[in-house]
Amino acid sequence: MALATDDQILARYRDAEAPLLPLLHAFHERDHCLTSSALRAVATALRIPLADLWGTVSFYHHFAREGETRSAPRICTGPICSLRGAHERVAAMAGEGATAMPCSGRCDQPIPALVGDRSMTFAGSRLVPAPRSPLPAPNPGGLEECVFAGIRAPDRGTMAGYLASGGGRGLERARGLEPAALLDELEAAGLAGRGGAGFPTARKWRAVREAAGEAKVVVCNADEGEPGCFKDRALMDHDPLALIEGMAIAALATGATLGFIYLRYEYPETLDVLDRALTEARAAGMIGGAFEIHLRRGAGAYICGEETSLLNSLEGKHPFPRNRPPFPVTHGYRDRPTAVNNVETLCSVAPILARGAAWYRGLGLGGQAGTKVISLSGDVLRPGNYEVPLGFPLARLIHDWAGGLPAGRTLQAVTMAGLSGGFLGAEDVAEVTLDEPSIRARGSFLGAGGIMVFDSSRDMVAVAREAMAFFAHESCGKCFPCRIGSQRLTERLGFESGPTDQVEWRREIDEIARTMKATSACGLGIAAPLVAESLIRLFPGAVTEKFQEREAR
Amino acid sequence: MSTTEGPTIELDGEVVAYEPGETLYQIATRARREVPTLCYDPRLEAFGGCRLCVVEVEGIRNPVASCTTQATPGMKVRSSTPALEGHRRTILELVASENRQIEVDPLSGHSSGEFAALARRYELRPGRFAGRKSGASRHDDDNPFILRDYDQCISCYRCVRVCAEREGDYAISVVNRGFATQISTEFGGLLKDSACTFCGQCVQTCPTGALADRKALRAVDLPEPIAKTRSVCTYCGVGCSVDIVTKGERVVGVQPAMDGPANLGALCIKGQFAFDFVQHDDRLKTPLVRRDGELVPASWDEALDRAAAGFRAVVDQHGPEALYAIASGRAPHEASYALQKLMRAGWGLNHIDNCSRA
Numbered sequence: 001m002a003l004a005t006d007d008q009i010l011a012r013y014r015d016a017e018a019p020l021l022p023l024l025h026a027f028h029e030r031d032h033c034l035t036s037s038a039l040r041a042v043a044t045a046l047r048i049p050l051a052d053l054w055g056t057v058s059f060y061h062h063f064a065r066e067g068e069t070r071s072a073p074r075i076c077t078g079p080i081c082s083l084r085g086a087h088e089r090v091a092a093m094a095g096e097g098a099t100a101m102p103c104s105g106r107c108d109q110p111i112p113a114l115v116g117d118r119s120m121t122f123a124g125s126r127l128v129p130a131p132r133s134p135l136p137a138p139n140p141g142g143l144e145e146c147v148f149a150g151i152r153a154p155d156r157g158t159m160a161g162y163l164a165s166g167g168g169r170g171l172e173r174a175r176g177l178e179p180a181a182l183l184d185e186l187e188a189a190g191l192a193g194r195g196g197a198g199f200p201t202a203r204k205w206r207a208v209r210e211a212a213g214e215a216k217v218v219v220c221n222a223d224e225g226e227p228g229c230f231k232d233r234a235l236m237d238h239d240p241l242a243l244i245e246g247m248a249i250a251a252l253a254t255g256a257t258l259g260f261i262y263l264r265y266e267y268p269e270t271l272d273v274l275d276r277a278l279t280e281a282r283a284a285g286m287i288g289g290a291f292e293i294h295l296r297r298g299a300g301a302y303i304c305g306e307e308t309s310l311l312n313s314l315e316g317k318h319p320f321p322r323n324r325p326p327f328p329v330t331h332g333y334r335d336r337p338t339a340v341n342n343v344e345t346l347c348s349v350a351p352i353l354a355r356g357a358a359w360y361r362g363l364g365l366g367g368q369a370g371t372k373v374i375s376l377s378g379d380v381l382r383p384g385n386y387e388v389p390l391g392f393p394l395a396r397l398i399h400d401w402a403g404g405l406p407a408g409r410t411l412q413a414v415t416m417a418g419l420s421g422g423f424l425g426a427e428d429v430a431e432v433t434l435d436e437p438s439i440r441a442r443g444s445f446l447g448a449g450g451i452m453v454f455d456s457s458r459d460m461v462a463v464a465r466e467a468m469a470f471f472a473h474e475s476c477g478k479c480f481p482c483r484i485g486s487q488r489l490t491e492r493l494g495f496e497s498g499p500t501d502q503v504e505w506r507r508e509i510d511e512i513a514r515t516m517k518a519t520s521a522c523g524l525g526i527a528a529p530l531v532a533e534s535l536i537r538l539f540p541g542a543v544t545e546k547f548q549e550r551e552a553r
Numbered sequence: 554m555s556t557t558e559g560p561t562i563e564l565d566g567e568v569v570a571y572e573p574g575e576t577l578y579q580i581a582t583r584a585r586r587e588v589p590t591l592c593y594d595p596r597l598e599a600f601g602g603c604r605l606c607v608v609e610v611e612g613i614r615n616p617v618a619s620c621t622t623q624a625t626p627g628m629k630v631r632s633s634t635p636a637l638e639g640h641r642r643t644i645l646e647l648v649a650s651e652n653r654q655i656e657v658d659p660l661s662g663h664s665s666g667e668f669a670a671l672a673r674r675y676e677l678r679p680g681r682f683a684g685r686k687s688g689a690s691r692h693d694d695d696n697p698f699i700l701r702d703y704d705q706c707i708s709c710y711r712c713v714r715v716c717a718e719r720e721g722d723y724a725i726s727v728v729n730r731g732f733a734t735q736i737s738t739e740f741g742g743l744l745k746d747s748a749c750t751f752c753g754q755c756v757q758t759c760p761t762g763a764l765a766d767r768k769a770l771r772a773v774d775l776p777e778p779i780a781k782t783r784s785v786c787t788y789c790g791v792g793c794s795v796d797i798v799t800k801g802e803r804v805v806g807v808q809p810a811m812d813g814p815a816n817l818g819a820l821c822i823k824g825q826f827a828f829d830f831v832q833h834d835d836r837l838k839t840p841l842v843r844r845d846g847e848l849v850p851a852s853w854d855e856a857l858d859r860a861a862a863g864f865r866a867v868v869d870q871h872g873p874e875a876l877y878a879i880a881s882g883r884a885p886h887e888a889s890y891a892l893q894k895l896m897r898a899g900w901g902l903n904h905i906d907n908c909s910r911a
């Protein structure tokens with residue numbers, strides 16, 4: 001097949017909603033990089049100043065520039081893959097142009113890589129196509145689930161299989177309800193955001209509904225960039241129609257006519273799954289007409305999961321987070337009232353409508369409403385996604401459900417909220433329940449629900465340094481405390497620079513951490529210092545050892 | 554509070570009135586609080602990057618950036634507390650740690666001393682937070698006007714924003730992200746190959762001297778103190794206000810007046826950089842008249858007599874309608890004024906123009 005010409009590519013997207021990313025991806029695919037002539041063509045077509053476009057393209061990790069190629073292997077060096085020798089893999093494949101990429105959301109599987117648009121994995125030292133993402137194991141506690149309840153049904157990803165296994169009933173009920181009643185039902189269910197911030201979903205949607213302006217927007221945040229999180233991937237790979245049904249209900253509740261799914265770059269197979277599901281959903285009348293959904297692919301930037309940065313990315317702007325207020329509920333995509341919601345949040349909506357608020361609320365334990373999917377990885381026998389009732393003891397999840405640690409190993413620490421919540425130590429893990437009040441009481445938070453387990457053989461100082469290096473790498477560079485602070489914390493945790501005296505070293509870290517938490521412009525910079533703080537709090541001995549090693553050198 | 558009055562906030566315990574739409578920073582500055590900033594330029598849309606302007610607002614857990622936060626009635630705001638001052642100092646020490654030096658020559662540009670002034674005010678501890686440097690100077694960009702010494706850059710993006718928002722040129726942008734961020738033209742090239750018009754606005758808003766006035770810096774070693782004289786650019790009819798920068802008798806640079814009513818800190822390449830002629834060696838120091846086709850030095854009286862005779866001859870032969878005068882854009886305003894006076898009042902003509910179309 002002949003390659004598309006510039007004009008064909010431009011014609012396809014020039015007048016589309018959110019045209020920049022699909023245009024860039026189309027050129028990137030055709031030319032295996034973004035050539036300067038492609039950038040000039042895009043800049044002219046979309047009337048973006050060339051310097052701006054150049055800056056914006058450079059923001060994303062995965063766009064190969066002229067002279068590079070997107071088919072050079074990118075190997076995941078996320079926290080868990082690092083423990084499994086990912087850095088050594090990158091070095092070994094340097095001859096093939098291999099580079100590192102941040103956690104790519106397969107922490108429950110062998111080290112993943114991307115080559116062009118294929119997810120790969122290692123067979124010996126060779127890269128081979130990776131298997132599909134695993135289906136979540138049946139609930140080990142035999143507990144009732146919400147978002148995973150139908151996911152294991154045969155052909156769940158097709159409309160026929162979806163409807164046969166109970167899909168579609170939520171939307172059917174929602175269509176018979178007044179928006180106000182719909183919102184009341186969600187409110188009664190107590191559903192809160194599952195993307196990290198835990199904002200009550202009904203309240204967000206009501207704000208969009210009540211905001212001035214007709215053309216409202218629903219955005220599904222499928223960026224899942226948080227290291228140690230791979231739950232949204234499982235949901236989309238195996239139950240894409242539940243997400244689409246949830247978005248259709250969101251459109252009814254908010255009055256939206258336009259929808260987007262913003263999917264992270266690192267999930268190319270999921271892109272195809274969603275594309276097919278959207279086609280089927282259109283054919284079945286689930287969407288289309290009054291509410292259309294566009295699929296957009298990110299290009300490698302953790303910050304684009306932050307909702308205002310995501311909106312800038314959709315709009316083709318430099319993806320810095322926006323200043324708030326105004327919030328997206330009044331000024332979102334192109335200043336239109338916009339509900340940005342996480343995949344898991346949206347997947348919960350149809351079951352709640354189908355089975356009722358009381359049912360959902362009752363799934364939680366100890367006064368908590370509903371369930372949460374936890375992505376569990378690291379030093380456990382059965383890593384994977386588990387849907388737990390909120391309020392469920394973490395120790396039971398790790399030791400009973402996931403089979404505990406490999407024989408002879410003991411638990412040293414876990415991360416929370418993927419990486420953003422920093423570490424909890426063994427004592428906390430024994431006591432904590434999986435809900436915000438319990439985890440926040442220990443100085444961390446549940447967030448998006450990624451939990452990585454580290455046994456006592458792990459060098460926690462090194463883990464913390466890698467974690468901080470991730471935040472430094474992903475800091476957008478908008479605000480001073482995060483841009484410089486995350487870099488300085490990385491250097492200090494790696495002992496590259498900074499005081500040689502431990503007391504002074506800690507004082508510097510304390511000061512940077514305090515200021516980052518108080519003054520950073522978005523959640524990345526506010527959360528990043530938790531890794532350093534919790535390391536020092538939980539593992540002072542390990543830190544002292546590093547200083548002694550350093551002195552001995 | 555009576556209902557006929559406008560809204561108020563409580564600022565450091567004092568009730569302060571404000572206009573709806575005003576930010577906390579604007580209100581605090583008006584109330585003479587010295588809230589530090591580095592990414593702020595009152596002419597630009599507030600960006601919220603440096604976070605130095607953070608203030609405490611009752612009921613909000615974290616401090617908020619005052620430059621991007623609009624006041625709401627009854628807000629209780631603290632503009633300076635030990636915690637805030639601590640954060641400000643930490644941020645400034647972080648910024649200091651990424652740069653080669655803090656103090657720069659004031660010839661660098663209008664705002665080039667902002668960071669150094671804050672460094673002094675907050676008594677930064679040298680060596681604090683030492684680590685890798687962030688900037689990458691463009692030594693290869695040898696344009697005669699703008700020094701791109703990004704080793705000194707603190708990523709406030711004022712240059713990028715002024716170029717876009719005020720000049721409309723969009724010549725430069727932010728590339729990469731985080732600590733790797735750099736200021737760049739498209740494809741990382743030289744300014745002369747970009748959309749840059751060398752207006753110098755980026756230089757004049759830069760708070761560190763990372764972008765610096767290369768022409769002014771030629772005078773860095775002159776011993777005399779810097780003086781500034783407010784004037785109006787001669788080059789065209791816009792009437793941009795400028796501060797002529799001198800050292801002793803020497804004009805060493807031009808800086809735009811940020812409060813110039815016509816330009817608010819803007820200039821074009823000519824107003825900004827084209828001043829060398831003033832004290833150029835080729836410049837005439839005495840009148841010249843032509844004798845036998847040769848230009849030779851003459852006294853003022855002789856030269857003026859010759860000019861008057863020339864005018865007289867034309868008027869006698871063709872009438873005054875045959876006269877036309879055009880003033881040089883390099884002439885001082887006073888000279889241009891005198892010339893039009895001569896034409897209008899002297900000859901009764903409106904045949905007068907100026908060469909400048911900047």
Ligand SMILES: Cc1cc2nc3c(=O)[nH]c(=O)nc-3n(C[C@H](O)[C@H](O)[C@H](O)COP(=O)(O)O)c2cc1C
Nearest residue numbers: 193194195221223224225305306307341342345523
């Ligand atoms: C640095 C950063 C990264 C984020 N990444 C994601 C993400 O990948 N997916 C997501 O759903 N939310 C992410 N969030 C949270 C979003 O800003 C937003 O709160 C969320 O999408 C709202 O959806 P919810 O209410 O359904 O949780 C991120 C936030 C920050 C500060």
Ligand code: SF4
Nearest residue numbers: 476478479482522525
């Ligand atoms: S906290 Fe970090 S990621 Fe967020 S705006 Fe500031 S620099 Fe960007």
Ligand code: SF4
Nearest residue numbers: 716749750752753755
């Ligand atoms: S000199 Fe003017 S046009 Fe050139 S980069 Fe600076 S602000 Fe933009």
Ligand code: SF4
Nearest residue numbers: 706707709710712759
């Ligand atoms: S060059 Fe100057 S104005 Fe531009 S970002 Fe750097 S410090 Fe700010």
Ligand code: FES
Nearest residue numbers: 590601603604620
């Ligand atoms: S002046 Fe407000 S953040 Fe810089």
